Amino acid sequence: MKIIKKGLIYRAVSGPFRYQAWPSVCMDENGILYTVWSGQRSSHVCPFGKNLMSVSSNGGESWSAPSIVNDTWLDDRDTGITYLGNGKMILSYFNHPAKVYRTIWRNWIVNDADERFRPMVDGYLKAYEQYSPEEDLAGSFIRRSTDYGKTWEDAVKMPVSTPHGAVKTKSGRLLYLGREFPGLASRYGSSFPEDVDTVKKEDQGRIFLYESFDDGKTWTMISKLPLESTADHNTLHEPHIVELENGELIAAIRAHDDPELDRFGIYLMSSKDGGNNWSDAWSYGRIGSPPHLLLRKDGSVLMTYGRRSEPFGIRAAVSLDGCKTFGEEFVLSDAPNGDLGYPATVELSDGSLLTVYYQQYENDDRTSICFTKWEI
Secondary structure: OEEEEEEEEEOOOOOOOOEEEEEEEEEOOOOOEEEEEEEEEOOOOOOOOEEEEEEEOOOOOOOOOOEEEEOOOOOOEEEEEEEEEOOEEEEEEEEOOHHHHHHHOHHHHHHHOOHHHHHHHHHHHHHHHHOOOOOOOOEEEEEEEOOOOOOOOOOEEEOEEOOOOOEEOOOOOEEEEEEEOOOHHHHHHHHOHHHHHHOOHHHOOOEEEEEEOOOOOOOEEEEEOOOOOOOOHHHEEEEEEEEOOOOOEEEEEEEEEEOOOOEEEEEEEEEOOOOOOOOOOEEOOOOOOOOEEEEOOOOOEEEEEEEOOOOOEEEEEEEOOOOOOOOOOEEEEEOOOOOOEEEEEEEOOOOOEEEEEEEEOOOOOOEEEEEEEEEO
16 A cells, blocks of 8 residues: 555644544545544543535645534534535534533543633533533434535434434435434443433444435434344444445444453444345454445455554554455554544545544644545
8 A cells, every 4th residue: 555645634732622533434436535433522521513625626635614514502522424416515513512512521621621621611611510401412413415515404304323424325215224213221220210211221322224325314224233142232333334236235333342352443334125134243353443344446345443552653554355354454544642533534536545543743742633645
C-alpha cells in the first residue's frame, strides 16, 4: 500500500471546546466528499457536542470550514452520513438523557475539562438540573436532506444506533444495523429503571437490522442478530454492514472484550437471505474496533478500524473472499494514545481511498478530525 497524503479536516486550537471525534464520510455522484463528526466538545464525554460537516470538492486535498448541521440541548454524538443519490442524504446521531451528564458523568466531565475552563463547564452542567422534558431529547435519530446537505428535515427517532449510520444497497434499499437504544439500563443498571419499562428484557442491548424502501422516511425491523452464544450483549455494539456483489450481507460488530484477544475485537456474521437469517459469528482475530466495511469496485471488501492498544493507530485490511479471511494489516496512521478511531472510508474515482478518523494531532491534548489518502 502507498500513503498519498495525510492531513487535517478540522482542528481547534483554543478555547474550552477543542475535542472532535467519531467521523463518517460519503461521496456524491459529482465526486464531492462530505465528512461529518461530533465536534466543539470539551471532552470524550460531555453534553456539548454538535454535528458538524465539512465538504471537499477536490478529492480531500482541502476541506471547507465546518458548518453546524445539528445542535440540540444535549450531546450530539457518533455522527453518520449516507448519500442516497440526487442530492439526498441521511445524517444519524444519538444523545444520552441529561441525567447521564448531571449524575453519573458530572465529576468526570468537570475534571477532564481544561483547568482554566472548569468553572464554566460546571456552570453549564448546573443548567441540566433545570432541563424540561421537551429539552431532554435523548435517543437515536436521523435527519434527511434533499439538497446536498444545505438544509435538513426534522429529526426522526430510531430504535437503534450505530456510529456510521445506514447503508444503501444496490437495489436502493437502506439497511440500518444498530444496537437497541437507549440501552442505559443494561449499561448503568438501576440508575435507569425507565429503560426496563420501555424495552423488553431480552431485547436490551441487542443488535437489530432495520430496512427502508423510501429513502429513510419509514423503517421496518427485519431481524435480531443471533449472538446469544457469542459474547455478553453488553460488550457487542457499534456494528456496520455491507452488501457483497452476490447480494450476501456481511455484518461486522465491535466486541468490547474479545475473549480471544483480551482487547477490543471484531466479530463478523453473514446473511444470504437479505438479513432475515444469520450465520454464527466468527472472529476477525486482530485487535481493533469499531469496524467500517466498504465494497470496492473490484469486488473486494475493505475493513478499517482503530487500534486502541499499543502500537496505537488506524488500521485496514482487505478481504477477497467475502470477509471469511483478510490479508495483511495496513497502517494508515500512528497515534500517541488510544483515544482514536472510528474510521470510515470512500473509494474515489481513480481507485484511491480516503479514510477519515479522529486522533490527537502532534502534541495537542484534544483530538482532531484527520484523513489519510492512500492506495493499494
